[in-house]
Amino acid sequence: MKKVTIYIMPKQGVLDPQGKAIQTSLNALGFSDVEEVQTGKLIELVVEDHEDIDKRVGEMCDKLLANPVMEDYHYEVEEVART
């Protein structure tokens, strides 16, 4: 079994209203030293072992998990014991 951790963030220059809202809230809570906030998605998959797992994860991201126009993604694959 493999655990795949996928990190998805908005592309450079894409508006991030949620990030803006968080920044405003943090500044209002007294964290005025926060100058920029970006929010993204973190997805963890447990997947059966495959020799072309990189290809499959790329397909999953391109087909469903990430928006190729607005988001960038990268991922890490690690071995896990079957639960």
Next chain:
Amino acid sequence: MKKVTIYIMPKQGVLDPQGKAIQTSLNALGFSDVEEVQTGKLIELVVEDHEDIDKRVGEMCDKLLANPVMEDYHYEVEEVART
């Protein structure tokens, strides 16, 4: 300036309906080898330098960014040039 990357995931045993929905969609798209999906949040902050930056990031997470009852978080701090 520091860049702080915060990784927020549901605690073990907390229901993740979004994760379930993604798993169902991936299986329907033919990725039947996906056995488990968990979704979380990825937040990147650009923060002015502070000697007690760890304390401040912990406060930001506890006060706003993460739900201490349902979520776990960890973070990484790295140096960035001022943009």
